[in-house]
Amino acid sequence: MPAKRLLESPLAGAIPAAIIALLVSGLLVAIAGVSPISAYKAIWEGGLGSSSALGATAVATLPLLFAALAFAVTFRAGLYNIGIEGQLYMGALASTVVGLYLHAPRGVVLPAAVIAGMLAGMAWGILPALLKVWRGVNEIVSSLFLSYIAIYIVGWLVSGPLEAPGLGVAQSEVIPEAARFPEIIAGSKLTWAILVALVAVILVWLLFRTPFGVDLRVLGGSRRVADYVGIDVSRTTIVAFAISGALGGLAGSVELLGNQYSLSPEFSPGWGYTGIAVAVLGAGAAWGIASAALFFGLIGAAAVELQFTEQLSPDFAVVVQAVALIVVLLGLKLQGQLLLRRSSRQAMEAEAGADQAAAAGGATVA
Amino acid sequence: MTELLSNAVTAATPLIFVALGGLIAERAGILSISLEGYMLTGAFAAVAISHTSGIWAGLAAAAIAGGLIALAHAFLCISARLNQIISGLALNLFALGITGFLNSFVFGEGQAGTQVPGFSPLKIPGLSSIPVVGPALFDQPPFTYAAVPLAIAVSFFFWKMRPGLTLHAVGEHPAAAETRGVPVFRYRYLAVVTSGALAGIGGAALSIGILDSFTDNMTAGRGYIALAAIVFAGWRPLWAVGACLLFGLADAAQVSANALNINVPFELLATAPYVVTIIALIILGRRGRAPGGLGIPYLRGAR
Numbered sequence: 001m002p003a004k005r006l007l008e009s010p011l012a013g014a015i016p017a018a019i020i021a022l023l024v025s026g027l028l029v030a031i032a033g034v035s036p037i038s039a040y041k042a043i044w045e046g047g048l049g050s051s052s053a054l055g056a057t058a059v060a061t062l063p064l065l066f067a068a069l070a071f072a073v074t075f076r077a078g079l080y081n082i083g084i085e086g087q088l089y090m091g092a093l094a095s096t097v098v099g100l101y102l103h104a105p106r107g108v109v110l111p112a113a114v115i116a117g118m119l120a121g122m123a124w125g126i127l128p129a130l131l132k133v134w135r136g137v138n139e140i141v142s143s144l145f146l147s148y149i150a151i152y153i154v155g156w157l158v159s160g161p162l163e164a165p166g167l168g169v170a171q172s173e174v175i176p177e178a179a180r181f182p183e184i185i186a187g188s189k190l191t192w193a194i195l196v197a198l199v200a201v202i203l204v205w206l207l208f209r210t211p212f213g214v215d216l217r218v219l220g221g222s223r224r225v226a227d228y229v230g231i232d233v234s235r236t237t238i239v240a241f242a243i244s245g246a247l248g249g250l251a252g253s254v255e256l257l258g259n260q261y262s263l264s265p266e267f268s269p270g271w272g273y274t275g276i277a278v279a280v281l282g283a284g285a286a287w288g289i290a291s292a293a294l295f296f297g298l299i300g301a302a303a304v305e306l307q308f309t310e311q312l313s314p315d316f317a318v319v320v321q322a323v324a325l326i327v328v329l330l331g332l333k334l335q336g337q338l339l340l341r342r343s344s345r346q347a348m349e350a351e352a353g354a355d356q357a358a359a360a361g362g363a364t365v366a
Numbered sequence: 367m368t369e370l371l372s373n374a375v376t377a378a379t380p381l382i383f384v385a386l387g388g389l390i391a392e393r394a395g396i397l398s399i400s401l402e403g404y405m406l407t408g409a410f411a412a413v414a415i416s417h418t419s420g421i422w423a424g425l426a427a428a429a430i431a432g433g434l435i436a437l438a439h440a441f442l443c444i445s446a447r448l449n450q451i452i453s454g455l456a457l458n459l460f461a462l463g464i465t466g467f468l469n470s471f472v473f474g475e476g477q478a479g480t481q482v483p484g485f486s487p488l489k490i491p492g493l494s495s496i497p498v499v500g501p502a503l504f505d506q507p508p509f510t511y512a513a514v515p516l517a518i519a520v521s522f523f524f525w526k527m528r529p530g531l532t533l534h535a536v537g538e539h540p541a542a543a544e545t546r547g548v549p550v551f552r553y554r555y556l557a558v559v560t561s562g563a564l565a566g567i568g569g570a571a572l573s574i575g576i577l578d579s580f581t582d583n584m585t586a587g588r589g590y591i592a593l594a595a596i597v598f599a600g601w602r603p604l605w606a607v608g609a610c611l612l613f614g615l616a617d618a619a620q621v622s623a624n625a626l627n628i629n630v631p632f633e634l635l636a637t638a639p640y641v642v643t644i645i646a647l648i649i650l651g652r653r654g655r656a657p658g659g660l661g662i663p664y665l666r667g668a669r
Binding site for chain 2: 028031032080082131135137138140141142144145146148149152153155156159160270273274276277280313315316317318319320321322323325326329330333
C-alpha cells in the first residue's frame with residue numbers, strides 16, 4: 001500500500017528527477033575535468049552552508065519562484081503566458097523608475113516600487129489576454145513577442161533617457177539604499193524579499209482555493225464545460241493574465257530591489273522561461289513550485305560556486321535544469337499511464353464481476 | 367540603399383532556412399517553439415566542427431545536431447504525447463545550456479568567439495555589379511543562393527506533391543488521415559526531424575555563413591523571429607520567405623540607420639518584426655490559417 005500511495009503522489013516524479021539531475025550534473029562536471037564530489041560539495045558550500053551561501057540561494061530562487069507562480073496561474077486555466085520575461089523586465093523598469101525618482105523614506109519608496117513593478121507587469125501581461133478576447137489572437141505567440149518588445153524598450157531606455165552617465169555601458173543609475181530590500185543578515189543577499197515570496201506563495205495557494213480558482217481549473221479542463229456552467233471565459237482569461245502579469249512583474253521588481261539595484265538589457269538570464277520549467281516541475285501547485293524553485297535555486301547557487309572555485313561554465317546549471325524538467329515530464333507521463341492502465345484494469349475486472357453476477361442472476365431466473 | 371538591401375538579404379538568409387524548417391513541422395501539426403533551440407545547436411555544431419574538420423563537415427554537423435534536438439522534440443511530443451509548448455521550451459533551455467557549456471569546453475573559458483573557417487560570400491561576376499540590387503542578389507554567402515531553390519522546393523512539395531498534400535492531412539486532421547491508411551507517426555517524426563535539420567542549417571548560415579564564430583546564445587531570439595515569419599505568412603512557404611526578407615530589412619535598417627546618423631534608436635527598430643506580426647494577427651483575428659491539428663497530441667485510435 002505505501003508503494004501504491006507513492007506511485008500516485010507527484011513525488012514519484014520529483015525524487016527520481018532530483019537523483020537523475022544530480023547524476024547528470026556529476027557527469028557534466030566530470031567531462032569538464034572536475035571531480036563530481038567537489039560539485040556536490042559546491043551545493044553545500046555555495047547554496048546552504050553559510051549566510052552568504054543562503055543569500056546566493058535566495059537570489060537564485062526568488063525570480064524563478066515568482067515567474068513560476070505567474071505561469072501557473074494561467075496554466076491552470078489552460079492558457080499560456082509565455083511572455084513572463086517581458087513582464088519581468090517591465091516590472092523591473094517600473095521599480096527602477098520609482099526607486100530613482102521617488103525621494104522618500106524606505107517605508108514609502110520600497111512598497112511603492114514593489115507595487116509599481118506589479119502594476120507594470122500586470123499592464124504588460126494583460127495585453128495578450130485582451131488581444132485573445134478581442135480578436136482571437138493566439139496568446140502564446142503574442143505574449144512571446146511582447147517579451148522581445150519589452151526587452152528592447154528597456155534596452156533603449158537604459159541606453160538613452162535612463163542611462164547612467166559616464167559608465168560607457170547601457171545601464172541605469174543605481175537605486176538608493178532606501179529603495180532596496182533590507183538584508184536579514186548583514187553582508188548576505190538574504191533579504192526581506194523572501195517575506196514577499198512567502199506571501200506570494202500563500203496567496204497563490206489561497207487563490208487556487210477560491211471560487212475564481214475553481215473557475216480557472218474548469219476552464220483549463222474544457223472551455224465548453226466552462227461555457228455551460230456559466231463561467232465568463234473572457235473575464236476569467238483577462239483576470240488570470242492580470243494576476244499572472246503582476247507576479248511576473250514582481251519577479252523583476254524583487255530582483256531589482258533585492259539584488260541588482262540597477263537595470264540593464266542583460267538584467268535577466270531568461271528567468272521568465274526557466275520559471276515555466278519550475279512551474280511544470282512543481283506540478284502547477286503553489287508549494288510544489290516553491291520546492292521546485294528552491295531546487296533550481298540550489299543548482300544555480302552551486303553553479304556560481306563552481307564557476308568561482310573550478311572555473312566551470314555556469315551554463316551547466318541550465319543543462320541540469322532542462323534535463324530535470326524533461327525527466328519529470330516523462331516520469332509524470334509514465335505515472336499517469338500506469339495509473340490509467342491500473343484503473344482501466346480495475347474497471348474491466350469490476351465489469352467482468354458484474355457480468356458474472358448478471359449471468360448468475362440470469363441462471364437463477366431461468 | 368544598395369548596402370541596406372544587401373544587408374537585409376544577408377540577415378534574412380538564416381531566417382529563411384529556419385522558417386521553412388518550422389513550416390514543415392507545423393504543417394504536420396507539431397508546434398515549433400523549439401526552432402530557437404535547433405538553430406542555436408546547429409550554429410554551435412557548425413562552428414565546433416568547422417574549427418577542426420572544415421566547413422562542409424561543419425555544415426553537416428549543424429544539420430545533424432539540429433535534427434537530433436528535433437528528434438528529442440518528436441519523441442516527447444509524438445510518442446510520449448507531452449505538452450508541445452513545454453517540450454519545446456525545455457529543449458530550448460537544454461540547447462542554451464549545452465551549447466554554452468560545450469562552447470567553454472571546446473574553446474576554453476574566455477576563448478568564446480574564436481574565429482573559425484566559414485563560407486565566404488560568392489560574388490557572381492557581372493551580375494553583382496548591377497546597380498542597387500546587384501550586391502543584394504549576387505554577392506551573398508552561398509546559403510542565400512541555396513535558400514531560393516529550397517523555398518521553391520518546399521512550396522512545390524506542399525502544394526503539388528502527394529506526400530506534401532498528405533502532410534497537410536496529417537496536420538489538419540490526423541485521425542482522418544490515419545483512416546485513409548496514412549502512417550501519421552512516421553510522417554510527423556520525419557517532418558519534425560527535417561525541420562530540425564533545416565533549422566540547424568539556418569544556424570550554420572548564421573554562425574559559419576556570416577559571423578564565422580560562436581558566442582553564447584548567439585541566435586538571440588532569431589528562432590522566434592522565424593516563428594513570427596511563419597505565423598505572419600499564414601503557414602505559406604513563399605510568403606514566409608517574404609516575411610523573412612521584411613524582418614531582415616528591419617535588422618539591416620538598424621545598422622544602416624546608425625551609419626547614416628538617422629536618429630532612430632536601433633532597439634526600437636529591432637522590435638519591428640514583433641510589432642508587425644502582432645498587428646497582422648490583430649487584423650487577421652480568428653481567420654489565422656494555423657493547421658487544424660497544430661499542437662494537439664495524437665493518440666492512435668482515440669476520437
